[in-house]
Amino acid sequence: MSKPTTFVAVTSMYVLSMTMMFLCPKVIVSAGAADKAAKFDEVGKLLLPSDYRTWVFVGATVTPNEMNGGKAAFPEFHTIYMDPASYKIYKNTGEFPEGTMMIKETLMIGGKKAPSGNGYFMGDFVLLAAGVKDTKRFGGERAGWGFFVFGNPSDQQPKSEVFPAAKCNSCHAAAAQERVFIQYYPVLQDAKPK
Numbered sequence: 001m002s003k004p005t006t007f008v009a010v011t012s013m014y015v016l017s018m019t020m021m022f023l024c025p026k027v028i029v030s031a032g033a034a035d036k037a038a039k040f041d042e043v044g045k046l047l048l049p050s051d052y053r054t055w056v057f058v059g060a061t062v063t064p065n066e067m068n069g070g071k072a073a074f075p076e077f078h079t080i081y082m083d084p085a086s087y088k089i090y091k092n093t094g095e096f097p098e099g100t101m102m103i104k105e106t107l108m109i110g111g112k113k114a115p116s117g118n119g120y121f122m123g124d125f126v127l128l129a130a131g132v133k134d135t136k137r138f139g140g141e142r143a144g145w146g147f148f149v150f151g152n153p154s155d156q157q158p159k160s161e162v163f164p165a166a167k168c169n170s171c172h173a174a175a176a177q178e179r180v181f182i183q184y185y186p187v188l189q190d191a192k193p194k
């Protein structure tokens, strides 16, 4: 009589452990290739995803020209997005998976007065920049991240070449996690498992 009981017990343990493997988020370390937001052409140019404004909005910063000697390093408002598949993994692991793509759109300050009060209000779009984690493509001094500029979001070039490391990666070495400035992105700080 004990045999069927043992068999049932072993079978249920197996089913349970398989279910745990599927359910346990830590097991998922990277998204499948099909899920990856970052896609490259045959010569390694990054293709601009058309749907990035539906991605996860992780933070916004503003560097007004008037506080930066008349010309800030980047046009004034910056809005930052992360691809949703990588965000999901980040939320579980606290790490950026291979293929993570971050997008930054910049806009000028359009006005300083609104019914809500005095302040800085968004004006025209100026440029769109991207960062992609791909340790195979962007090794060495790039430390796993490639950076790209696509120009004005309303007049897009569909592809961009990786920028020289000295132009982007060196400044991004001051970022709090890898090459991403999570110190300015409250959504990512909140998403990181404690």
Ligand code: HEC
Pocket (backbone or CB within 6 Å): 061, 062, 073, 074, 078, 080, 102, 103, 104, 129, 130, 131, 147, 148, 149, 163, 167, 168, 169, 171, 172, 175, 179, 180, 181, 182, 184
């Ligand atoms: C002077 C320093 C500096 C340089 C140079 C720089 N960045 Fe950044 N970048 C920042 C800072 C600081 C942030 C954090 C958000 C913000 O304030 O814009 C940032 C954020 C970003 C983000 C959002 C994701 C992230 O990594 O935090 C992208 C994408 C980006 N930069 C692209 C570029 C590209 C492309 C270049 C080269 C053309 C570049 N950056 C050069 C300082 C710099």
